[in-house]
Amino acid sequence: MSLSVTPGPLSLAIIMSIVLTPNLVREALPVGSTEQEVKSYLVEIAGTYQFVTRETDPVMVPAYPWQDTDVGYYVAGIEKVRSRWWLPSFGGIMRVRVGISSDGQVTQVDITGARTGFP
Numbered sequence: 001m002s003l004s005v006t007p008g009p010l011s012l013a014i015i016m017s018i019v020l021t022p023n024l025v026r027e028a029l030p031v032g033s034t035e036q037e038v039k040s041y042l043v044e045i046a047g048t049y050q051f052v053t054r055e056t057d058p059v060m061v062p063a064y065p066w067q068d069t070d071v072g073y074y075v076a077g078i079e080k081v082r083s084r085w086w087l088p089s090f091g092g093i094m095r096v097r098v099g100i101s102s103d104g105q106v107t108q109v110d111i112t113g114a115r116t117g118f119p
Contacts, residue, residue, distance in 0.1 A: 022111040035104040046076035070099040
C-alpha cells in the first residue's frame with residue numbers, strides 16, 4: 001500500500017516560495033565579484049534582471065546609493081521571498097541592486113524588501 005499526497009494550494013504556495021535573506025545574497029555576491037557571477041546568480045534566484053546606468057536610473061524609493069566608481073547596477077526582483085522555511089511569504093518581494101564598476105566588478109550590493117499581501 002502506498003500513500004500519495006497531492007499538494008493543495010497552501011502547501012504548493014509554501015513550496016514555491018524562496019527562502020532568502022539579505023546576508024545570503026551578500027555572501028553570494030561579495031564586493032569584487034565579476035559581472036558574469038552577478039548575471040548567473042540573478043538568473044538563478046530571480047529568472048531575469050535588468051542593467052541600469054546613471055542616465056537610465058528610474059526614480060525609486062529608496063534611491064540607489066551611487067558610488068563614484070559605479071557605471072551602473074544590475075537589478076532583480078525576487079517574489080515570494082521568505083526569511084525562514086516555515087514562515088509564509090505573504091507576498092514578500094526582495095529587490096536586489098548590484099553596483100558594477102567600469103572594470104566589471106561588484107562595488108556594492110543594495111537590498112530592499114517589501115510585503116505586498118496580508119498582513
